[in-house]
Amino acid sequence: MLKRTDRIEKVYYTIGEVAELFEVNTSLIRFWEKEFDILKPQKNKKGNRLFTKPDLNNLRIIYHLVKERGYTLHGAREKLKQNKEDVEKNVEIIDSLQHIKSFLLELKEEL
Secondary structure, eight states: OOOOOTTOOOSOEEHHHHHHHHTSOHHHHHHHHHHOTTOOOEEOTTOOEEEOHHHHHHHHHHHIIIIISOOOHHHHHHHHHHHHHHHHHHHHHHHHHHHHHHHHHHHHHHO
16 A cells, blocks of 8 residues: 655655655556556666655556555546546545545554
8 A cells, every 4th residue: 555655855856765655566556557548657777766756646546446445457447537636536535535534543652
């Protein structure tokens, strides 16, 4: 699952860093890049993929649909075509709730 990335202030992330953030293999990131046209990482002269914040947000949406909600790749593509904004809002809400849950659990431990 994606760890909170708001604390990281980088312009570009390597595929290894992205895979580590999402706790998946780099091959899955490359596969998703081929399957979802919303993923368009830049490539340097060596051909290494460089992901930006918008790329990470799109990956978070794909991760949510495929890994957390259990969509097939075809189903996830269709969902993104139909209403990407709703999916983005749902992902933001889930992230916020998880952050609140973590905070409350930490608070409980301190009591």
